[in-house]
Amino acid sequence: MVDFGDLSVAELLRLWSSSTAELKSRGIIQTRxxxxxxxxxxxxxxxxxxxxxxxxxxxxxxxxxxxxxxxxxxxxxxxxxxxxxxxxxxxxxxxxxxxxxxxxxxxxxxxxxxxxxxxxxxxxxxxxxxxxxxxxxxxxxxxxxxxxxxxxxxxxx
Incomplete structure (x- = not known):
């Protein structure tokens, strides 16, 4: 598991954005x-x-x-x-x-x-x-x- 405490705010935001994009591509979500x-x-x-x-x-x-x-x-x-x-x-x-x-x-x-x-x-x-x-x-x-x-x-x- 990733230790989120070691990540910068910018890295956390990129991870959140990337996971959102992946959830969209899998059809789980359609919007934000x-x-x-x-x-x-x-x-x-x-x-x-x-x-x-x-x-x-x-x-x-x-x-x-x-x-x-x-x-x-x-x-x-x-x-x-x-x-x-x-x-x-x-x-x-x-x-x-x-x-x-x-x-x-x-x-x-x-x-x-x-x-x-x-x-x-x-x-x-x-x-x-x-x-x-x-x-x-x-x-x-x-x-x-x-x-x-x-x-x-x-x-x-």
Whole structure:
């Protein structure tokens, strides 16, 4: 394993840029929104179906049964304890799959929730014109939220 402490900032940035380019060439990501795209790749591996395009709005994965799933990724690191998703806009989805990654993308924890529950629990936030899911303990432990260990699917990428 590489000792990143021995690398200069310039070397770290080149390594990050190169690994991003390699992830793009392997079809894991399509843009520089790496966390979101890695979450979509994990979700697609888990759910199957069709991965959406950037030109269609509302959902990221359409399962073989026709369920439209919006995918949200959260990267929780030791210095960044993010606990909210990016905004969900519109109603062109059936459910949301939130995937939380640890510091080094070694673990992936999924939380699947139906759109109607999202609408019940989270009001539209005016300044983003969408609903923001707050990953509180209450939300995580709600019986209506399905929890799934997605780490095996992360390892398949």
């Amino acid at each position: 929104n790496m966390v979101g795209e890695i979450a979509e790749a994990v979700a697609h591996t888990y759910l199957g179906g069709t991965r959406g395009s950037f030109s269609q709005a509302g959902w990221d994965i359409c399962t073989d049964s026709g369920e439209r799933v919006q995918v949200k990724g959260i990267w929780r690191t030791s210095d960044r304890r993010r606990s909210i998703t990016s905004a969900l806009r519109g109603e062109n989805y059936d459910s949301v799959l939130i995937i939380e990654f640890d510091d080094f993308f070694e673990q992936a924890h999924g939380y699947k929730v139906e759109r109607l529950l999202v609408e019940e629990l989270f009001a539209v936030t005016a300044h983003v014109n969408g609903r923001i899911i707050r990953m509180t303990e209450r939300f995580r432990n709600d019986d209506r939220v399905t929890r799934v260990d997605l780490t095996p699917f992360l390892e398949l990428l």
